[in-house]
Amino acid sequence: MSAHPKRELPHNLGSVDQVPVGEGRAFGVEGEQVAVFRLRDGSLRALSAVCPHKGGPIADGTIDQQVVMCPLHQNAFELDTGCSTTGAEPLQAYNVEIDAERNIILQMTERSVGN
Amino acid sequence: MTSILDRDQPKSQHRHPGRQGRPQPKQQARQGKPAARRRLVVIGNGMAGARAVEEILARGGAEQFTITMFGDEPYGNYNRIMLSHVLAGEENDADIFLNSLHWYQDNNITLHAGVRVERIDRFTKYVFASNGHVVPYDVLIIATGSQSFMPPMDGLYTPSGSVKPGVFTFRTIDDTRNMVRHARLEDHLPERQRRAVVIGGGLLGLEAARGLQSHGIDVDVVHSGGHLMNAQLGPDGGAILRRSVEALGITVHTGSRTTAVLGTDKVTGVRLRDQPDIGCDMVVVAAGIRPNVDLAVLSGLHVERAIVVDDQLRVVDEDDIYAVGECVQHRGEVYGLVAPLWEQAAVLADHVTGADTSSAYLGSRIxxxxxxxxxxxxxxxxxxxxxxxxxxxxxxxxxxxxxxxxxxxxxxxxxxxxxxxxxxxxxxxxxxxxxxxxxxxxxxxMFDLGTPGEEQGVAELDDDAQVCNCNGVSKKSLVDAVKGGCNTVAGAMDATRAGKGCGSCKLLVKQVVEWAADGAVEEDPAASYYVPGIPLDKPSLMAAIRKQGLRSVSQVFAALAPGSVEDAKSKMGLASLMKMMLADRYIDERDARFINDRVHANIQRDGTFSVVPQMKGGVTSVQQLRRIADVAEKHNIPLIKLTGGQRIDLLGVPKEDLPQVWADLDMPSGYAYGKSFRTVKTCVGKDFCRYGTGDSTKLGIEIESRFQGIESPAKLKLAVSGCPRNCAESLVKDVGVVAVEGGRWEIYVGGAAGAHIRKGDLLATVDDPEQVKVLAGRFMQYYRENANWLERTYAFVPRVGIEHIHAVVVDDAEGIAADLDAAMQASVDSYVDPWTERDDPLTPGQFRTSLPLTVLPQVPVR
CATH class of the missing domain: 3.30.390.30 (FAD/NAD-linked reductase, C-terminal dimerisation domain)
Structure with missing residues (x-):
């Protein structure tokens, strides 16, 4: 899952309206699966989409402002960092934002994991 | 008790005295350097003596000691407890030996079998044996056990002083063999039914009585106490035991003493005080045991009721003499059972070998x-x-x-x-x-009630015992979490995920955490919250929602959560509660739902979904089956499975295919995924079944039609059976209905047969299927309004109490029946089949795949 320098280009994933408020959707980006979440405050978060525990689909999880809970076994991960609050291995966290055209812009650079 | 000389009459302790009398060259060689090992002498080769030696050997005693044992029975060591089985012919006497003579040889133990020790010289440290041996010791263990107590009575002995023929004690293997021989001896005289009298109605006496009965002998038990087994039982228990014993054909006389054994040269009967004589040709004395202390008394040891020992099993005032077993008095107690003996032998061995000099015997709880x-x-x-x-x-x-x-x-x-x-x-x-x-x-x-309230001895659980069987959390992991600072139950559950699977272990998790915190567990304020993110219990939460007119989950967080912070763990519970409360006035925010409720299917381990169409009451048709078959074929359904709720499950459907599968099925959802009313299982019913007394299928279908899909704090599984044979398993359902003769219907609530087994409580018996629907609905509404989130009826009903539920639901004691019925009706009226969303997805990408590209563990396809 380590990032390559080449991947630092921003990726435009299309309209933010693809992701309903309070939910997540999965996107394939450069062969990686990325779950993009649209929080109730309107901001976005992006994490790798496969739960490290048993491979659950993270984009189908339930979220709040802080964490996403995997639907299979309720492991929770911080949306900002990917760190698990339930003792699982971490997810990859990515920078993501909304541009002026209301498109989802994803940076494939790793964000620092941890505090 | 007679002493039998050992047959080989060894002249030196350097010869092994077993039947072989084989010389032991090893031991002779050892004699050259006597300082190497101390001399351990054990008087008594019963269960206590032999066990003590085994414990000593287990602590490396063979390196420290040359061991000599004396036993006054001419055998190796046997299991005295099994003698009653030998008497009853259930065991061969050869099978009860614990240590054969070879064991003594293999461990270089010199055994003097059939030799009594007659005196101990504590000052010069020698023992004097009945066969003339004088053996020195450095450490001595006395394990002389007990003998049968002979209560005073006339005619017990012949004029020559021997016990009258036909009178037996029941203590040794020879006693047992003699009884068996005597019992069989006169089998050739069938003209007269033979009778034995057992004196003593304690454990041993009753075992003797039962054993003799197996030889075809009539048995009377004469017991001086007021009831049988008065050492172990109170009068009430003794009376019931008496019934059971008499039912076996044994005659019991309690409160009755035997004053004489009748007969001149052999037994012809016994005389009882205040009761007629009993004619018999055999008397077994089993009136208790007395410690064998003659040797100790004669040798000047401290003896009260038995040989007095301290907590190290050392005889009082002696440095090198220990005693163990039934011949011992410890802190005023003399034990006559085997368990204390095991404990004593271990402590004794700790001290004799020096393996653990802090070891102490503090008495046994019997x-x-x-x-x-x-x-x-x-x-x-x-x-x-x-x-x-x-x-x-x-x-x-x-x-x-x-x-x-x-x-x-x-x-x-x-x-x-x-x-x-x-x-x-x-x-x-x-x-x-x-x-x-x-x-x-x-x-x-006293009884396994099958409720989750059953206590477990958490302290007794092994560290690696699995507490949470869903998430594989061991006791040790939980304890470590507590030691690491999680001092609330919820904190430890979060840290380990214990109790986060099916939830059936939550009580055990709580007990482990409380035990690990050793009383320092903090009162968990969240324990009473309906959902973890809103600090209110269910009644307060519902009151606040009503008072403030809240209509959506996000409004609840904004108004009631600390800091207005939303909480992922609380969303599903709140969504369910508000839908229940508000029915069609609820503003349904899809993000508050769990994925199953967003896409109306049950997520599987590989991220695909299962599709279960409604099949009311488990009744289907040619058209339904044909359509399901066509759909399964068209969509390459990997697994078609019949569910426990009498439906058909299509497994392995990708999320993006759900709308098309539903469209092709054109059947309503079976709700096999939600915290909701699931299904009504039914039996065949009276139309076809020759036993059926009520139309169970019709009622089941009506119930399912009425309550389909309603949300509840946890899933609801129902059943209707057409007769008390209960083929639909109504007694273990959240709501189970049973037709009984006379056109009546019993309604059971709170049953379970999943993670917990519980028989439902009878709520009511009614005359009319319509009344079943009213009461079932009213009960379910009461449950919906009062149960905790994820609390199944099997926990809710015993928590609230069936009497209270009956009062509210059947008798309307609180005057809320009409409200409950109206609230349930509102939920019923607002029902919409969720699978109609197939044509018009509610959110963008509602059925878009979330499956990762990477290969996931695949569900095996059969």
Missing amino acids: ATKLKVAGVEVASMGLKGPERATDEHIVFSEPSRGVFKSIVIRDNKMVGATLLGDSRKVAYLTQAFDKGLPLPEERISL
């Missing part, structure tokens, strides 16, 4: 579990209450020979007696030995 004359008897501690504040719980069922009595003092069990049913004995023994905290509902000490 808990016995026996089968006496075919009746299971377990007894421990007190037989009955002794103080005014003692609790005494008694269950008595004489017709089945079942009696249970438990004595509790200061919330600790201090005594128990179980007769005829010892299924709970393992748990009770633990509770007694360890002083475990007891369940508030005392009856669960």
Whole structure:
């Protein structure tokens, strides 16, 4: 899952309206699966989409402002960092934002994991 | 007891005195350097003596000692407890030997079998044996055991001083063989039915009686006490045991003493005080045991009722003499059972070998579990209450020979007696030995009630015992979490995910955490919250929602959560609660739903979904089956499975295919995924079944039609059976209905047969299927409004109490029946089949795949 320098280009994933408020959707980006979440405050978060525990689909999880809970076994991960609050291995966290055209812009650079 | 000289008459202890009399060159060689090992002499080769030696060998004693043992029986060591089985012919006497003579040879133990020790010289440290041997010791162990007590009575002995022929004691293997021989001897004289009198109605006497009966002999038991087994049982238990024993054909005389054995040269009967003589040709004396202390008294050791020892099993005032077993008096107690002997032998060996000089024997708590004359008897501690504040719980069922009595003092069990049913004995023994905290509902000490409230001895669990079987969390992981600073139950559950699977282990998790925190567990304020993110219990939460007119989950967080912070773990519970409360006034925010409820299917381990179409009452049709078959074929459904709820499950459907599968099925959702009303299982019913008394399928279909899909705090599984044979398993359903003769219907609530087994409680018996629907609906609404989130009815019903539920639901004691019915009707009216969303997805990408590209563990396809 380590990032390559080449991947630092921003990726435009299309309209933010693809992701309903309070939910997540999965996107394939450069062969990686990325779950993009649209929080109730309107901001976005992006994490790798496969739960490290048993491979659950993270984009189908339930979220709040802080964490996403995997639907299979309720492991929770911080949306900002990917760190698990339930003792699982971490997810990859990515920078993501909304541009002026209301498109989802994803940076494939790793964000620092941890505090 | 007679002393039998050993047959080889060894002249030197350097010859092995077994039947072979084989010289032991090794030992002779050892004689050259006597300083190397100390000399250990053991007087007594019974269970205590041999066990003590085994324990010493296990602690490396063979390196420290040359061991000599004396036993006055001419055999190796055997299991005395099994003698009653030998008497009954259930065991061969060869099978009860614990250590054969070879064991003594293999361990270089010099055994003098059939040789008594007659005197100990404590000052010069020698023992003097009946065969002339004089053996020096450095360390001496006395394990002389006990002998049968012969109560005073006339005619016990012949004029020559020997015991009258036909009179037996029941203590040794020779006693047993002699009894068997005597019992068989006169089998050739069938003209007269033979009779034996057993003197003593304790454990041994009853075992002797049962054993003799197996030889075709009529048996009378004469017992001087007021009831049988008075050492272990109180009068009530003794009375029930008497019924059971008499049912076996044994005649019992209690409160009756034998004053004389009749007959001149052999036994012809016994004379009883205040009762007629009993004619018999055999008398077995089993009136208790007395410690063998003659040797100790003669040798000047400190003897009271038995040889007095300290906590190291050392004889009082002696440095090098130990004693163990039934010949010992420790802190005023003399034991006649085998368990204390094991404990004593271990402590003794710790000291004799120096393996653990801090080891101490502090006495034994006597808990016995026996089968006496075919009746299971377990007894421990007190037989009955002794103080005014003692609790005494008694269950008595004489017709089945079942009696249970438990004595509790200061919330600790201090005594128990179980007769005829010892299924709970393992748990009770633990509770007694360890002083475990007891369940508030005392009856669960006696019976498995199948409720989740059953106490477990958490202290007894192994560290690696799995507490949460869903997430594989061990006791140790939980304890580590607590030691690491999680001092609330919820905190430890979060840290380990224990209790986050099916939830059935939550009580055990709570107990482990409380035990690990050793009383320092913080009162968990969140324990009473309906959902973790809103600090309100269910009634307060519902009141606040109503008062503030909140209509969506996000409004609840904004208004009621600390800091208005939303909480992922609380969303699903809130969504369910508000839908229940508000029906079609609820503003449904899809992000508050769990994925199953967003896409109306049950997520599987590989991220695909299962599709279960509604099949009301488990009744289907040619058209439905054909359509399901076509859909399964068209969509390459990997697994088609019949569910426990009598539906058909199509497994392995990708999320993006769900709308098309539903469209092709054109059947309503079966709700096999939600915290909601699931299904009504039915039996065939009276139209076809020749036993059916009610139309179970019709009623089942009507119930399912009415309550389909309603949300509830946890899933609801129902059943309707057409007769008391209960083929639809109505007794273990959240709501189960049973047709009984006379056109009546019984309604059971709170049953379960999943993670917990519980038989439902009878809520009501009604005359009319319509009334079934009213009461079932009213119960379910009461449950919806009052149960905690994820609390199944099997926990809710016992928590609230069936009497209370009956009062509210059937008798309308609180005057809320009409409200409950109206609220349920509103939910019923707002029902919409969720699978209609197939044509018009509610959110963008509602059915878009979230499956990762990477290969996931695949569900095996059969």
